[in-house]
Amino acid sequence: MTSTDGPSEDAGGSGPGLRLLAVTACPTGIAHTYMAAEKLTQAAAASGHEMKVETQGSIGAENVLTDNDVRRADGIIVAADKDVDLSRFVGKRVLSVGVAEGIHHPERLIERVRTAPVYAGPGTRAGDGGASGLLPTAVAGGGGERGAVYKALMNGVSYMIPFVVVGGLLIAVSLALGGHTTPRGIVFDSPFWQHVNDIGTIGFTLMIPVLSGYIAYAIGDRPALVPGMIGGWIAGHGELYDSKAGAGFIGAIATGFLAGYLVRWIKLVEVPRFVRPIMPVIVIPIVSTTVLGLFFIYVIGRPIAWVFAHLTSWLGGLTGTSAALLGVLLGLMIAFDMGGPVNKTAFLFGAGLVSSSPEIMGMCAAAIPVPPLGQGLATVLRRRMFTDPERETGLAALFMGCFGITEGAIPFAAARPARVIPANMLGGAVAGAVAGLAAVTDSVPHGGPVVAALGAVGGVPMFFVAIAIGSVVTALTTVTLMASGNGAAGPAGPAAVPPVAPAAPSASSTPSTSSVLSGYLTERTVRPWLAAESKEAAIREMAGLLAASGRVTDVDGLVAAALAREELGTTGLGDAIAVPHAKTDAVSGPVVGFARSASGVEWGALDGTRAQLVFMVSVPEAAAGDEHLRILATLSRKLMDAGFRERLLGAADREEIMSVLGEIG
Secondary structure (H helix, E strand, C coil), X not given: CCCCCCCCCCCHHHCCCCEEXXXXXXXXXXXXHHHHHHHHHHHHHHCCCEEEEEEEXXXXXXXXXXXXHHHHCCEEEEEECCCCCCHHHCCCEEEEECHHHHHHCHHHHHHHHCCCCECCCCCCCCCCCECCCCCECCCCCCCCHHHHHHHHHHHHHHHHHHHHHHHHHHHHHHHHHHEEEEXXXXXXXXXXXXXXXXXXXXXXXXXXXXXXXXXXXXXHCHHHHHHHHHHHHHHHCHHHHCCCCCCHHHHHHHHHHHHHHHHHHHHCCCCCHHHHHHHHHHHHHHHHHHHHHHHHHHHHHHHXXXXXXXXXXXXXXXXXXXXXXXXHHHHXXXXXXXXXXXXXXXXXXXXXXXXXXXXXXHHHHHHCCHHHHHHHHHHHHCHHHCCHHHHHHHHHHHHHHHCCCXXXXXXXXXXXXXXXXXXHHHHHHHHHHHHHHCCCEECCCCCCHHHHHCCCEECHHHHHHHHHHHHHHHHHHHHHHHHHHHCCCCCCCCCCCCXXXXXXXXXXXXXXXXXXXXXXXXXXXXXXXXXXCCHHHHXXXXXXXXXXXXXXXXXXXXXXXXXXXXXXXXXEEECCEECCEEECCCECCCEEEEEEEEEEECCCCCCCCCEEEEEXXXXXXXXXXXXXXXHHHHHHHHHCCHHHHHHHHHCCCHHHHHHHHCCCC
């Protein structure tokens, strides 16, 4: 950060010096956040301007802008690919762009902020690079609409998860401790447990509008929250559009995006100045909520009701078919939308035949717990493929699955629909088929192991066999699809280096690097030149290099974790730099490696450069914290120094490389 004493009267080529502020942030809050901050600071200093940059990284906000900073500022640049609250900048010129712009065109941004529009509050545009006055459409990895859509979806999922967990666990506890079976279903022994169940049901009821609302919020800011939530409520209540089943989480995703983009479109409409203050509070929420609600009821809802009615009729004509085929069909439907019209059609079909054909409900009961049990099992089998919140949700899903709460799998399906839904359906089909072949019966309209524990199931051993096989199929299919999607599966290619025998680092191998890297980066983990020519091969070669430290317990696991991280956004930072990193129990302690590539490796960097300087950082899950982030932040800052990069690339041998690396501080 440059001095904050006051603008220079002779500010170089850009005219009088300005007092500028900036906020930088990327979805992962590590490298790009600090790179953009450094670039903006350097560009401002070169032009004779003051610049203070607030970085909103994974370790929290640093160098936070104060009210006094904002009051004195001539303009604010927001270079971010995540939500940044602009309310503190009302009345100031604000330019909102993606973080990539801050890295690659800082001088241009400084020129543009001089004439950026004055930010008037929520509902107005911040500069010409943002979508809605709150966040830009670009995201890490190159920007574009696909990234914005994914970020909005993840925003909704993150807010939905607590409702799924709280609602599901309360329902499960009430069933376990206060429920018993009757021909009408599971009832409760006392009003107390009924109330616990009711509270959990409220959590589940709110889950759908929360998902929809916060998807909309990520796209259209606060004015989109109301239409998003009300739209989600409508999607979840089929009686509003003459359907016996709501549209479930798929309908909530649809209403969330519809509400968000509808609000963004309304914001573009020019209105008289006297109307602008009430636009975000009154006009936009009322208009968007009314339009979206009626559109869903009269346009989207009718096909959902039609589908529900015709699926029910179709299933009624299948009762004479083989038990295995009917079980496959019911299992596929149960696992498809987990509470939506397809799921409800199968469930109500089985429930309606409980008294006359309990074996049909037996097929449904076996398929009902498979999605949450399978997804929970997947997080246990391949922990490093999932984030910490996902692993916690996975444990809750296992618990919910035992009590027949299919919705426990919804967070996974909403986050990765193309991989999770097919896996759920395959497992559900297998479970339904096994239960059908074994003539399993269920005398109550509910599913999961709990109904067997309460004595409502006939053929209990095969019932549990069906659930177990279906859950394993779902789990294995999920991890297989995830691995194939991020390229983690498969043996090392020809460019990969042979495994390196682990060796304990010796005292003589520790360089005189700064305290940030001391003990983590040694001569053993430095290679002058890489042989790899592709990103995956380079990561495999770097993982083999890190194994020389003696801290890598599973080379393949480290490779899988690093490739999975690349799926979240490229670690190619531009300027011929790549910093692949991973938090994984495949390493026993923090370790850093470095190597160069003579021809460069295509890493998907925002500026199109091929990576010639490759640092790889890995820490165990238990050690993932501030130190890991500070290593990455320190590396990113130092690598912004062109002279340092040139010295590192031009070093003649390992000894000279270690000498240059010792400058990192």
